[in-house]
Amino acid sequence: MTVVPAVKRRKLSPPESSDPDSSASTLVGQSSAQDDFFNRAAGWNLEQDYEQRPRKQKKKEKESTRLPIKTAEGRIEQVQVPEVVPEDDDSWLGSEKESIEEPAPVQEETKVPIRQQILEAQEELARIASLVNEDPEEHAGAFRTLAQIAASPNFTIKKLGLATQLAVYKDVIPGYRIRPIAEIDQTEKVSKDVRRLRAFEQSLISSYQAYIKDLAKCAKARLGGVSEAALNVKQLAIACTCALLIAVPHFNFRGELLKILVGKLSTNKIDADFIKCRETMEILFRMDEDGTSSLDAVGLITRMMKARNYQIDESVLNTFLHLRLLSEFSSKASPNRVDKAPTDHDYGGKKPKFKKEFRTKKQRKIMKERKVVEKEFKEADATVSHEQRDRMQGETLKLVFVTYLRILNAGLPHLMGAVLQGLANYAHLINQDLFGILLEALKGLMSDAEALLTADENEQPEEEGSSESNRDSTRESLLCISTAFALLEGQDVARSASSLNLDLTDFTAHLYNILHSFCINPDLELSHKSLRLPDPHAPSPAWPTTTAPTVNIQTTTVLMLRALTSILTSRSVPPVRLGAFTKKLFTSTLQLPEKSTLAMVSLLINVTKIHGRKIAALWNTEERKGDGVFDAMRGDMEGSNPFASTIWDGELLRLHYAPAVREGIRGIERVIGDVK
Incomplete structure (x- = not known):
């Protein structure tokens, strides 16, 4: 038997009725249903239904764990923590509520007392500083946190932040100078420790630079009519700068620190900050071993003096007497050149010939690479070669001599004593070119002092307050004479006799002529620091007691003995x-x-x-x-x-x-x- 497939049955839609009565009955049924819906909706109580809807309950108020505080008025209050109100779920009714409801009053935040802020800042600074000291590389981001705390508008918190950063940087700064990472080094694959060290160094450099900028801003702030707290911040900023320059003079941004100190030394106001900066410069000059820091500082000081037309205090010029090159440098110099000192390797005639060793191309390449490695090792060990130190000290000496000559040519009386004293101390470092120029300048100064002395003896005294009446011509001439003989003792007379005119007869004759006027000076043994009463019967005293003398290096008796000893x-x-x-x-x-x-x-x-x-x-x-x-x-x-x-x-x-x-x-x- 063959299988006959079943007949597929289809679902047929009911046939459309062509009877108009049936369609009309359908429309009537729909309209009656809508009427029933609206009739029932009119009786609904929407507000009651909304009220009975379930809502999220508010969380129970947390118990405050903060201790009560004592306000400035003496009352004990509990600090309330501001609560965060959650948003309602019916956000879809926002537009309607905004138009109907009134805006809720904004709750004011509770203001923390100043004393509490200071205590919290102290605790936070101490915690961060201890973390950085334990593992600086792990907490490299703490430097930025310290800077944020130090940026507080409260002067007390700012002082705490500056002092804490000073202590942290003094402990963390390495003993080498950090160089910027080259692009080639950034692309190279390095170990995890090296990458971690590089990240720490870059974070340290950026934070340290920001800290120095903050110090500069605080140190240069003008405090006209500002409170005493702002003045204390300025003094602390200068003290931090001085401490950093003494502790880490080898590190980056040394020039920025020097600019802060030189800017303070350029002022005419002699206060505690000025003395602090000057003493810091003197310590820096005495501690500098390689001569680089001294060269930078002397360069900034000389440029500052020139910009101010040398209207500075003479104690700033006397800082040059603390340079280490006075005892370490063995060559002679002038403003234009430095004569190399003879060494053990210098030969009287031609250099002896050495047998040249034959090396292959590979050996020469290896030797070249080895020299590069040795140079990098020297830089890493921060070793200072004698050649580099002599070169730095020679450049510093040229700047000092240029400054002295400019002041001599300008004839500034308030700096003449410091210049002559400096030239007497640097006499053994002056070459023949500069020796002749200085002798001519000293003869001119001595002639001016002699003319002034003659005018004082023959003519009537000048008006009070004039610059010439305040000048002590005897002291200036004595200092010129002692300086001239000190320069002569520093020269090799046997070699320079043929090329220089070493006739100092004018200085000797002038000293002989002022002996009588010297012995009747009542202030021979007194300096500007000595306490003495003015003569009540003198209408215009010849030696004013209110201001320091122009040349205040030593007493007049000491100057006379120095000059006489050199001659006799x-x-x-x-x-x-x-x-x-x-x-x-x-x-x-x-x-x-x-x-x-x-x-x-x-x-x-x-x-x-x-x-x-x-x-x-x-x-x-x-x-x-x-x-x-x-x-x-x-x-x-x-x-x-x-x-x-x-x-x-x-x-x-x-x-x-x-x-x-x-x-x-x-x-x-x-x-x-x-x-x-």
């Missing part, structure tokens, strides 16, 4: 010059105070021990040399005829009220008596 203790002094000075010194000593008299007698003892045979005739009236009389007021020493007189002043000094002076005069007579 030399072995090549002519007898006539020795006799003229000896006779005039004995006469001037009768007018000096006790201490100055004792110092002058000690100098005369040394002179008689060295040149006893040349001046012995002054103590013997029967062995007079030459005819005529002695002219003490004659300016020409050789023409004053000193050996026509005798040392009768010694008899008066033997009756001096000071026992030490009487004993000194007896010692001079014993030395002369032993001369045969």
Whole structure:
């Protein structure tokens, strides 16, 4: 039998009725259903249904765990934590509620007392600092947190933040200078430890730079009419800068720290911050081993002086006397060049020939790579070679000499003493080119001082408050003379005699002429730091007591002894010059105070021990040399005829009220008596 497939049945839609009555009945049924729905909806209570709908219940209020605090008024209150109100679920009714409901009042946040903020800041700073000290590389992001706390508008919190950052950076900063990472190094594959170290170094550099900018901003702030707290922040910023410069002078951004200090030194106000910056510069100069920090500092100071037309305090110029090159540098220099000092490797003639060793191309390549590695090792170890130090110190010395020469040419009286003192200290480092220029400048200064002294003696005194009346010409001329002889002692006279005119007769003659005016100065043993009362009967005192003298390096007696020692203790002094000075010194000593008299007698003892045979005739009236009389007021020493007189002043000094002076005069007579 064959299988017959089943017939597929189809679902047929009911046939449309063509009867209009049936369609009309359908429409009537639909309309009646809608009418029933609207009739029932009119009786619904929508507000009651909405009220009975379930809602999310608010969470129970958490118990406050904060301790009560005591307010500034003395009341004890509990600090309330502001609550966060959750949003309602019926957000779809937002537009309707905004139009109907009134806006809810904004709850004010509870203000934390200042004392509580300070305590919390202290705890947070201490916690972060301890974490950084334990593992700096792990907590590299803590530097930025410290900076954020230090940016607080509260001055007390800002001071705490600056001081904490100072302590952290002093402990964390490595002993080497961090260089920027090159693009090649960034693409290279490195180990995890190296990548971690690099990330720490870059974070440290960026945070340290931001900290220095903050210090500079606080140090340069103008405090006209600002509270005392802001002034304390400025003082703390300068103190932090000084501490960083002394602790880590090798690290990055040293120039930015130096700019802060030099900016403070450029002011005319001498306060505690100014003295702090000046002492920091002096310490930096004494501690600098490689000369790089000193070169940067001297360069900034010289540029600042030039920009201000050298209207600065002379103590800033005296910081150059603390440079280590005064005792370490062995070459001679001028503003234009530095003469290399002879070393053990220098040869008188031609250099000896060394046998050249043959190396293959591969060996030369290996040697070249080895030199590069050794150079990197030296940089990593921060070793300073003698060549590099000498080069840095030579450049620093040239800047110092340029500054001294500019001040000498400008003729600034308030800096003349500091310049002359500096030139006397640097005399052994001056080459022949600069020596001749300095001698001419010193002769010009001495001539001006001599003209001023002559005008003071012959003419009426100038008006009060004038710059010339405040100048002490005797002190300036004495300092010029002592500086000139100090420069001469620092030169090799045997070599430079043929190329330089080493005639210092003008300096010697000027010193001889001012001996009488020197001995009647009442302030010989006083400096600008000495306490003394002004003369009530003097309408315009010659030595003002309200301001410091122009040249305030040493007392006048010390300057005179330095100049006389340089002239009279030399072995090549002519007898006539020795006799003229000896006779005039004995006469001037009768007018000096006790201490100055004792110092002058000690100098005369040394002179008689060295040149006893040349001046012995002054103590013997029967062995007079030459005819005529002695002219003490004659300016020409050789023409004053000193050996026509005798040392009768010694008899008066033997009756001096000071026992030490009487004993000194007896010692001079014993030395002369032993001369045969």
